[in-house]
Structure formats: C-alpha cells, structure tokens
Amino acid sequence: MRTTNTRKGLSWWGGPVAVMALGLMLAGCQEDNTTASATEEEPPRVAPVMTVSAEEGMVTRNFTGRVEAVQTVNLAFRVGGQLTKLPVRESQLVKEGELIAALDPADYEAAVREAEVNIEQRKLDLDRYETLKDKEVVSQGAYDSAKTAYDLAAVQLDNAKRNLSYTKIYAPYDAIISKRLVDNFTIIDAGTSVIRIQDVHEVQIDINVPERLFAQAREQNLISMTAEFPAHPGKEYPLEYREHSTEADPITQTYRVTLAMPHPDDIQVFPGMTASVRIKARQFGMQGSPGLLVPTSAVAADPERDPYVWIFDPDTNTVSKREVEIGTLYGPYIPVVSGLEEGDMIVTAGVGYLQDGETIRPMK
Numbered sequence: 189m190r191t192t193n194t195r196k197g198l199s200w201w202g203g204p205v206a207v208m209a210l211g212l213m214l215a216g217c218q219e220d221n222t223t224a225s226a227t228e229e230e231p232p233r234v235a236p237v238m239t240v241s242a243e244e245g246m247v248t249r250n251f252t253g254r255v256e257a258v259q260t261v262n263l264a265f266r267v268g269g270q271l272t273k274l275p276v277r278e279s280q281l282v283k284e285g286e287l288i289a290a291l292d293p294a295d296y297e298a299a300v301r302e303a304e305v306n307i308e309q310r311k312l313d314l315d316r317y318e319t320l321k322d323k324e325v326v327s328q329g330a331y332d333s334a335k336t337a338y339d340l341a342a343v344q345l346d347n348a349k350r351n352l353s354y355t356k357i358y359a360p361y362d363a364i365i366s367k368r369l370v371d372n373f374t375i376i377d378a379g380t381s382v383i384r385i386q387d388v389h390e391v392q393i394d395i396n397v398p399e400r401l402f403a404q405a406r407e408q409n410l411i412s413m414t415a416e417f418p419a420h421p422g423k424e425y426p427l428e429y430r431e432h433s434t435e436a437d438p439i440t441q442t443y444r445v446t447l448a449m450p451h452p453d454d455i456q457v458f459p460g461m462t463a464s465v466r467i468k469a470r471q472f473g474m475q476g477s478p479g480l481l482v483p484t485s486a487v488a489a490d491p492e493r494d495p496y497v498w499i500f501d502p503d504t505n506t507v508s509k510r511e512v513e514i515g516t517l518y519g520p521y522i523p524v525v526s527g528l529e530e531g532d533m534i535v536t537a538g539v540g541y542l543q544d545g546e547t548i549r550p551m552k
Contacts, residue, residue: 235507235542237500237550238486240532245481245521246411246468249401253393253415253447253465255457257386260366264381265291266354274372276383279458282359289357289382296352303345310338357382364388364458391449391457392430395465396442402432411468413447418462420455427465479515479523480530487514487522488539497528498535498542500550507535509544 238244269291276288317334320326363385370382393415397405414424427447436443447465451457470481482497489495495514498507512527528534533550535542542548 232505232547232549233538233541234551235500235538235548236536237533237552238483238536240480240482240524240528240530240534242480242530243411243468245518246470249467249469251395251397251465251467253395253463255459255461255463256392256394256446257364257366257388257459258390258392259387260459261360261385261387262369262381263288263357263360263383263385264379265289265357265376266378267291267296267351268375268377268380269295269355270375271370271372271382274368274370274382276365276368278365278368280365281388282363282365282385284359284361286359287356288359288365288385291355291376293352293355296348296355299348300345300352303341303348307338307341307345310334310341314338359385361387362389366459386459388451388459391451393427393447393449393463393465395445395447396437396440397432397445398442399436402443402445405469409469411470413465413467415447415449415463415465417455417457417464419457423454424466425449425452479525480528481518481521481523482528482534483536484517484520484522486534486536486539487512487524497524498539500533500535500548502533502550505547505550506545507542507548 271289272292273287273290276282282288314334317326317331321328321331365383366386367384369384370376370380376382413427415427416424427449430446430448432446433444486497487495494511496509496511499510500507510527513525515523515525
C-alpha cells in the first residue's frame with residue numbers, strides 16, 4: 189500500500205511539474221522565436237551617402253568681365269603721299285598679310301628707276317677705274333673714290349626700294365579693323381595713323397578681383413574657369429589664365445586678372461562686350477591637394493591602421509569595404525589619392541558601425 193501510495197504521490201506531483209516545465213519550455217521557445225523574428229524584421233540602418241566628385245570641397249565665385257583686345261595698334265605709313273587704296277571697312281576681319289592701305293607709288297617707283305640708272309653708271313665708272321688702276325694710269329685714290337660712289341649708289345637704290353615698299357600697309361597679324369582714321373585720297377605725312385586694328389586671335393577677358401580673394405588665390409587651386417556671354421545665355425566657354433596686375437586700382441582696391449579663350453565660331457565677340465565669369469576653386473589651404481576630396485567622416489581605419497571607405501551599391505542597397513590611400517587632412521576634407529573614382533557612392537557617417545555586405549537605407 190505504501191508503495192502504491194508513493195507512486196500515486198509522485199504521479200500527483202509529477203503532473204503539475206511536468207506541465208509547468210513544458211510551459212516554461214514553450215514560453216522559452218516562444219520568446220526565442222519572438223526575438224529571432226524581431227531581429228529578422230529590424231529595419232536597415234539609415235546612413236548618409238554621397239557621390240564622389242572632383243568638385244567636392246570647392247567654392248564658386250562669379251565676376252563680371254569685359255572683353256579686351258589682345259593688343260590695339262594704330263598703323264601708319266613710314267613715308268608720305270596720297271592715299272589711293274583703303275579697301276577695308278570697320279569691323280572687318282583681316283588675315284595676316286592682307287593689304288589694308290596703299291599710297292600712290294608713282295614718285296617712289298620713279299626714285300627706284302633713277303637709283304637703278306645711277307648705280308649702273310657708277311658700276312661702269314668703277315670697272316673703268318679698275319682697268320686703269322691695273323695699268324697704273326690712275327691712282328689708288330681715284331679708284332677708291334669710284335668705289336665709294338658705287339657703294340653710295342647701291343645704298344640709294346636700297347633706300348628707294350624700301351621707301352617704295354613702305355607705300356603699302358599689310359596686316360601684321362589676324363585682326364579686326366577697329367577704326368578707319370583717315371579717308372581715302374587724303375594726302376598724309378609719314379607717321380600719320382591710318383587704321384586702328386585689334387588683335388583678336390583669341391578673346392581676352394579682364395576681371396577685377398578684390399584684394400582679399402586675390403591674396404588667397406593660387407593657380408593650383410583652380411578647378412575650372414568659364415565665361416558666359418549675354419548673346420548666348422546658358423553656354424559656357426572654358427577660360428585659361430593669362431596674366432594679372434600687381435598694382436591695385438587706387439579707387440576700387442581690386443586687381444586686374446586677364447583670362448583668355450579661343451575666338452568662338454558660333455557667336456561674334458568684340459572688345460568692350462561684357463561676360464559673366466565663373467571660377468571654381470578649392471578652398472584656401474587646399475592648394476595642391478592630390479586626389480578626390482571626401483569628408484573626413486567617410487574614412488575609417490582597421491586595426492592595422494589601413495584606411496578604408498564603405499562603397500554603396502544602389503542596386504542592392506548594400507555596402508562593401510574598400511581600402512584607399514589618403515593624403516594630408518584639410519579641415520573637414522581629406523584627399524583620397526587612390527582607391528576611389530568619380531561617380532563612386534560612399535557612406536559619409538557612422539562608418540565604424542557597418543559590416544561588409546550590410547544592407548542600409550541611404551540618406552542623401
């Protein structure tokens with residue numbers, strides 16, 4: 189009976205204990221399943237993403253520029269006479285070597301013929317004196333006088349031919365006729381300006397830069413310089429640096445900077461026109477920094493102190509680690525010398541919490 193009662197007692201206690209244990213087990217499984225489910229359903233981490241660009245870390249400055257001729261020259265004859273040819277008109281483009289103006293050449297052609305006759309006579313005299321000198325009929329001094337007369341005649345012929353060539357003015361370079369300073373058939377003296385031309389083989393644009401910006405300017409900082417003209421809004425033309433003044437304007441306290449571009453084929457640009465000049469440059473202190481600038485928060489280092497960034501794949505919304513080579517820190521930016529290309533998308537914050545292949549939700 190005791191044995192039976194004992195078994196009954198165990199059976200009576202065992203039932204509730206077993207149920208409780210089973211309940212705890214089921215509760216534990218349910219809790220594990222809930223935790224696992226919560227882990228699986230946890231939303232992707234939100235991370236800021238940027239596209240790598242050569243323009244990162246730059247500033248843009250806008251200036252009003254004025255088109256200037258490379259050089260402006262007044263052309264004049266080196267001899268006097270009556271102007272008989274003035275075939276060019278104002279605003280006309282002329283090529284190097286093209287005839288611009290000419291004087292009546294009659295008097296100068298006559299001077300050349302006279303000099304030619306004179307030198308022929310002096311040559312006959314010189315030959316005769318040379319023969320007589322060999323026969324010791326004339327002295328050495330007489331021969332020397334004949335030789336001097338011949339040499340002077342040669343000089344006179346050269347001068348006459350040169351003066352004849354001075355009766356024509358040719359374009360010294362590709363230029364535009366800025367102004368006709370005299371009318372045709374005018375009698376003019378030597379040195380009188382006839383035509384004003386402007387060298388327009390390229391377009392030069394002058395801008396005035398305030399002294400504060402001028403003091404910080406470094407050529408290696410420049411990223412791009414462009415010009416836009418009112419006649420062609422929306423189209424920008426690349427510019428190149430030419431020169432700058434070292435003396436400030438006493439009134440505006442600005443410095444002149446000259447930029448240049450090839451003469452455009454699609455629009456006419458003349459000296460005196462205005463242009464909007466846009467200069468993009470890296471911030472002061474970043475001159476000469478190689479590579480692509482990225483925020484310092486985008487770069488992390490592994491335990492071996494090797495720098496890396498997280499590359500974002502927009503197709504899969506995942507990130508992957510990529511080692512990079514970096515340069516010297518410049519304030520909020522750091523240059524990546526190698527390992528990145530323009531167009532790559534990188535995470536810019538929270539890089540220490542990401543894992544390779546992790547899915548994120550990009551925040552641009």
